[in-house]
Amino acid sequence: MATKRNESISDAVIRRLPRYYRHLSELLANNISRVSSGELGKEMGLTASQVRQDLNHFGGFGQQGYGYSVSNLRDEIARILCIDMKHRLVVIGAGSLGGALAKYPNFAKRNLEIIAIFDQDPSVIGKKIGDLIVLPVTKLDDFVKHHPVDIGVLAIPKDQAKLMAKKLSELGVKGIWNFSSTDLEMEETAAVVENVHLTDSLMRLTYRLHN
Amino acid sequence: MATKRNESISDAVIRRLPRYYRHLSELLANNISRVSSGELGKEMGLTASQVRQDLNHFGGFGQQGYGYSVSNLRDEIARILCIDMKHRLVVIGAGSLGGALAKYPNFAKRNLEIIAIFDQDPSVIGKKIGDLIVLPVTKLDDFVKHHPVDIGVLAIPKDQAKLMAKKLSELGVKGIWNFSSTDLEMEETAAVVENVHLTDSLMRLTYRLHN
Numbered sequence: 001m002a003t004k005r006n007e008s009i010s011d012a013v014i015r016r017l018p019r020y021y022r023h024l025s026e027l028l029a030n031n032i033s034r035v036s037s038g039e040l041g042k043e044m045g046l047t048a049s050q051v052r053q054d055l056n057h058f059g060g061f062g063q064q065g066y067g068y069s070v071s072n073l074r075d076e077i078a079r080i081l082c083i084d085m086k087h088r089l090v091v092i093g094a095g096s097l098g099g100a101l102a103k104y105p106n107f108a109k110r111n112l113e114i115i116a117i118f119d120q121d122p123s124v125i126g127k128k129i130g131d132l133i134v135l136p137v138t139k140l141d142d143f144v145k146h147h148p149v150d151i152g153v154l155a156i157p158k159d160q161a162k163l164m165a166k167k168l169s170e171l172g173v174k175g176i177w178n179f180s181s182t183d184l185e186m187e188e189t190a191a192v193v194e195n196v197h198l199t200d201s202l203m204r205l206t207y208r209l210h211n
Numbered sequence: 212m213a214t215k216r217n218e219s220i221s222d223a224v225i226r227r228l229p230r231y232y233r234h235l236s237e238l239l240a241n242n243i244s245r246v247s248s249g250e251l252g253k254e255m256g257l258t259a260s261q262v263r264q265d266l267n268h269f270g271g272f273g274q275q276g277y278g279y280s281v282s283n284l285r286d287e288i289a290r291i292l293c294i295d296m297k298h299r300l301v302v303i304g305a306g307s308l309g310g311a312l313a314k315y316p317n318f319a320k321r322n323l324e325i326i327a328i329f330d331q332d333p334s335v336i337g338k339k340i341g342d343l344i345v346l347p348v349t350k351l352d353d354f355v356k357h358h359p360v361d362i363g364v365l366a367i368p369k370d371q372a373k374l375m376a377k378k379l380s381e382l383g384v385k386g387i388w389n390f391s392s393t394d395l396e397m398e399e400t401a402a403v404v405e406n407v408h409l410t411d412s413l414m415r416l417t418y419r420l421h422n
Contacts, residue, residue: 014418018411022392045396082417096311103307106392106410112417151416175420177413181233181317185256194416198407199317200229202388205362205405206293206323207225209386 009057016054017081019044024074036067083110087150089177090143092164094119094127094134097179098155103130114153116143144171151175152191158182165191220268227265228292230255235285247278294321298361300388301354303375305330305338305345308390309366314341325364327354355382362386363402369393376402 023043027035037055038048046054055073078084091102094117102117117129118137125136135143143149152168154161154176161180168176169191176193178184184193234254238246248266249259257265266284289295302313305328313328328340329348336347346354354360363379365372365387372391379387380402387404389395395404 009422014415015411017418018408018414019394021414022394022408022411026393044394080418081414082421083414087417087420096307096314100307100311101409104409107413110410110414112410112413150420151413175416177416182237183230183233183255192416192419194412194419196409196412197229197233198312198315199321199323200226200233201405201407202318202323202362203229203232203292203294203321204225205386205388205403206298207228207291208403208405209298209361210293211220 013054013057016044016046017077020054021074021077021081021083024070024077027070028074033070034067035070035073040068078110083112086111086113087175088148089114089151089153090140090149090173091117091153091155092119092137092140092168093155094121094124094129095155098153099129101153101155101179102132112151115147115149118143140167141171144168144173149173151177154178154180154184156180165193224265224268227255227257228288231265232285232288232292232294235281235288238281239285244281245278246281246284251279289321294323297322297324298386299359300325300362300364301351301360301384302328302364302366303330303348303351303379304366305332305335305340306366309364310340312364312366312390313343323362326358326360329354351378352382355379355384360384362388364388364390365395366390376404 020040023040036048037051041048041051044051075084089107089112091098091114094102098117098119102114107114114132116135117132118135118140119125120137125134127134150173152165152173152175154164156164158180161178161182161184165176165178165184174191176184176191178193178195179198181197181199183195231251234251247259248262252259252262255262286295300318300323302309302325305313309328309330313325318325325343327346328343329346329351330336331348336345338345361384363376363384363386365375367375369391372389372393372395376387376389376395385402387395387402389404389406390409392408392410394406
């Protein structure tokens with residue numbers, strides 16, 4: 001299947017791809033092997049034509065009248081999202097959020113492996129989180145030099161986030177998954193940044209509760 | 212200031228409001244009392260006219276040539292996002308993610324109060340998480356009947372999420388903040404749902420790492 005990997009895809013489509021992946025995984029778990037664009041769209045709140053349009057960005061994988069092979073389509077989307085390859089993550093900050101992320105069960109299924117967790121607090125260093133021992137952040141440079149790391153996960157206070165992102169980027173880490181309550185910009189870090197602002201999400205909810 | 216609270220606002224604008232709130236809070240913390248649409252936009256990666264347009268949805272708060280009062284604008288946005296009023300939350304699921312959410316420090320600043328956390332696992336019930344004791348989920352009905360609860364936070368496996376959302380909704384809880392790896396739909400629950408899919412965010416990052 002010829003996918004157009006380097007075509008410029010709108011952010012809205014990219015945002016939907018992980019949802020396709022989840023829905024297709026659920027279909028597979030229920031032993032459903034074929035799905036039409038209409039059925040897939042219905043589950044996701046999209047029209048059949050929107051689904052076809054989305055998937056056409058990547059070359060389209062369906063056959064008119066036969067629908068999509070669930071496992072093929074899921075594999076293709078995994079390839080597009082690059083979760084067919086292994087990514088190694090380190091978590092910076094072993095507080096309760098960092099600890100929860102280090103133990104999050106859904107990452108492994110997507111080839112995302114947390115290989116280390118760091119903190120600066122002596123009372124936390126050496127503690128066990130899942131299968132990992134919390135390392136002192138002073139060992140970060142050395143660790144990254146000896147282990148390939150693709151993504152740094154920031155679960156630290158916002159006043160330390162910018163500096164840490166810069167450090168990780170200088171060490172060659174290409175991706176930053178930022179949970180600190182500040183927007184890190186790509187220009188500053190030369191890395192790809194995905195900001196997750198939990199309170200922003202909660203404020204959207206409070207807005208919608210009353211409007 | 213006359214805000215048009217019930218006007219239909221695009222989702223993109225609503226998504227930006229919490230960011231305005233965060234940036235204005237940072238300005239305030241740095242003792243900056245006035246800001247122009249251009250300065251505010253620059254920090255957020257928006258044009259001055261986009262900022263003015265966004266804020267005009269709510270009646271506009273600026274004065275030509277004088278910019279915005281940081282504290283007034285921040286208060287107005289707090290009011291629009293309804294975080295000027297108290298919201299009471301319960302967390303369902305006292306695993307590592309639920310526990311981290313129950314202890315998350317940024318909620319209190321926004322009038323969001325976690326008042327209870329529930330689990331079904333006897334080995335977890337009775338444990339202390341922050342200032343809370345994990346309660347058995349069998350006590351949920353009784354608790355909600357005696358305490359006003361605005362938002363239920365779901366940090367449970369996806370196969371239990373739909374049923375729990377329905378239960379909370381039937382108990383009169385109007386908002387669901389869903390961390391379970393499934394899209395809950397509003398029609399099913401009659402509540403307002405905000406889905407947070409952490410692995411979706413991470414998959415967007417892996418995509419952008421390679422594209």
